[in-house]
Amino acid sequence: MSAATAPRTRWRLLIGVLVALGLLSAAAVGGLYWLDYEFRHPAPDSGRPGAWMSVDANEVSRFTRVGIPAQADDIRWGYKKGFQDDFAVLTFRIPQTGLDDFQGGLPVSRWAENKYIQSVDLDGFLHIGAPDPSNASPLTCGGYLSPGKAKNVATEICVASRSDGTSQVWVSAFHTP
The missing domain is CATH 1.20.5 (Single alpha-helices involved in coiled-coils or other helix-helix interfaces)
Structure with a gap:
């Protein structure tokens, strides 16, 4: 070279x-x-934090502490596994005539008009294909805290009237220390 x-x-x-x-x-x-x-x-049903899990509507109803009325229609639900706190969303329509009975059966101390929905709740409702509650007007919301096995469960319920004579109900709940 x-x-x-x-x-x-x-x-x-x-x-x-x-x-x-x-x-x-x-x-x-x-x-x-x-x-x-x-x-x-994470992949669905992986059990990892952030994964949406396949559970039935009754399990979500038990988690949120909100019973699904017999006359409910268009029932949608989702359950997301969290690192420390699990999260569930539930939505359905009920006839206007059954709204007072539904609201009366909940331990909400005060219902108030609300325009702001937390982004985590909106993401959950979007995930299950539910109507967007931030577009509903007037939107009436109430919430309560109920004891759980290891942690309390904070539940938020929002209701809005629809033009077809029904009311849309949105429920979100998560574990809280």
Whole structure:
């Protein structure tokens, strides 16, 4: 090998090593992004925090401490496993004539008009395909705290009248210390 070709070979080797390191770095960053995405978006029924679990409406009703009336229609529900606190959403429509009985059977001390719905509740209602409560007007809400096995359960109920003679009910609940 001549003296002139030796530096070129070293440069080619150096460039090859730098390209290989760049590709390895890009693969590592991509792998970390994939792992982070999998951590932030766990598969349904995985039992990992943040996973939406397959449970039936009665189980969600027991968790939220809100009974589903017999005349309820378009019942939708969801249950999300949390790291420390689980979260459940439930929504249904009932006839206007049954609204007073439904509200009277709940331990809510005060019903008030409300325009603000927490984003976690909106995300839950969106996940189950329920109507958006922030578009309902007037929206009447009430809540209560009930004892649980290890933690209390905070339940929030919102109700709005619909033009078809029914009332839409939104329920959200989560464990709280």
